[in-house]
Amino acid sequence: MPARSDTPTKYVGPEPGKLDADALRRTVPDDPIKLPKGLLACEGCGIAHDGPAILAIPRSRTYVNAKGEAVEKPIAPLEYTRCPDCTRLNDVAGGDERTRNSLYALAVVQVPAPEDPTPLVQWMGTIGGLVSWLNPGEPSAEHCNPYPWAHVSLGHRRKIKEAYLLAMRSRIDIKAAPLDLPPPWGGACLFCGIGTVPMAPLEVARRGGREYAAQMIWQGVTAQAKAFGAKGREILDGFVCPTCAEVGNREVSVSRACAKAFEEHAQRNGIRVPTDLFNLYENGHPVVVPGWASLGRITPNAEPWQHVTLVIEEDEPVPEYVA
Ligand SMILES: [Zn+2]
Ligand SMILES: [Zn+2]
Structure with a gap:
């Protein structure tokens, strides 16, 4: 097919000054920030939001009483909300945890949620289980993310892209060759x-x-x-x-x-x-x-x-x- 005369013949990058620095920044991890007063962190992407608490992690503190015994006393639970974007993903997942995690993983690498995420779950579910802000083993009461998914490491981002690539490849060739590890x-x-x-x-x-x-x-x-x-x-x-x-x-x-x-x-x-x-x-x-x-x-x-x-x-x- 002959090239149309108005088809550029070589790649022309964005005009200087038009690079969206904010969009670029969101593709790499960043440190957490202090959670603003009165807001809760989103259990998924980790940003602060004024939505209601959707889950609470019980906490306790151990102190020594007058008799010298260690006593455990419950304190206020740690509460998390779910921001509108993560709520939308949860709705697409129909509340299923593995599906939601898979969609969270896709969101980290800025892939929009597919209409039917079911076939992706077997590929993305494992790595997806490692991306949400809420880590029950290490809950954070004072911090949140400066922008969505800032806590997800480069290594995890690489693994998400890999899982997504493998899933896409398998759609083309169902009997995809084994990978040599x-x-x-x-x-x-x-x-x-x-x-x-x-x-x-x-x-x-x-x-x-x-x-x-x-x-x-x-x-x-x-x-x-x-x-x-x-x-x-x-x-x-x-x-x-x-x-x-x-x-x-x-x-x-x-x-x-x-x-x-x-x-x-x-x-x-x-x-x-x-x-x-x-x-x-x-x-x-x-x-x-x-x-x-x-x-x-x-x-x-x-x-x-x-x-x-x-x-x-x-x-x-x-x-x-x-x-
Ligand atoms: Zn969120
Ligand atoms: Zn051997």
């Missing part, structure tokens, strides 16, 4: 060396995004380098994949878990290993199967335990172990 740090499973664990996009969203999903699926492990078959007493800390973690949780030490994880991998995949290798363990010999962590590498293995199986294949026939 690397460990939170370290680059690969410290035992078998795989670099990512696949997870269905919906499962990722249900766990609150990639970062939380990775923290849940990868299991942290800390041990001296020698437990992974490397030299030295230096402490290595990182993560093991779910397959290796499952073995590890049955074993008493990291070095044993590493050996056992390899043994089970070898059995599952018909890999020949020196027959005595694992019997030695049962007889109390400190056999160490080198974990990926012992290689001091950054790149993960293409296949689990590749750093061990390649050596075994190259060395055929497998030499007998001589005690």
Whole structure:
């Protein structure tokens, strides 16, 4: 299609001075301000409003009486209101908490509430549960937000956008490919060396995004380098994949878990290993199967335990172990 003569051929930014500083400011977090007298904070977006209290959190104070006993005395409850914008979202949600939380999350990243939010809830409900101003564990009596959602951190804003993006993508392709989740740090499973664990996009969203999903699926492990078959007493800390973690949780030490994880991998995949290798363990010999962590590498293995199986294949026939 030929470009119309009045179609601009390149992007022209807003005229200087026309940038809406206030709108920009609302896309990033800010510190709370003192709650003005006579107003209540909105339980959702956190701004001060003169609406009625819609919920109250009971409070008490502990003091020591004349007999020296600690006594708990109830004090005035903490009250919250709901501003007109959040009330409208609550109405769209029909009062359902998970739906309301999902709409709150969308409001944080300035996405208007869809007519029917139901399909979004399974994607946005988890991260949505973390965005409202009201945090029952840490209620605030004296503060409110300077503008709606100012308390929501950049990290949470990123996770909301991620969940929304995954939800949108799933509408285009219902069988969306699984997402590859690397460990939170370290680059690969410290035992078998795989670099990512696949997870269905919906499962990722249900766990609150990639970062939380990775923290849940990868299991942290800390041990001296020698437990992974490397030299030295230096402490290595990182993560093991779910397959290796499952073995590890049955074993008493990291070095044993590493050996056992390899043994089970070898059995599952018909890999020949020196027959005595694992019997030695049962007889109390400190056999160490080198974990990926012992290689001091950054790149993960293409296949689990590749750093061990390649050596075994190259060395055929497998030499007998001589005690
Ligand atoms: Zn509000
Ligand atoms: Zn592993």
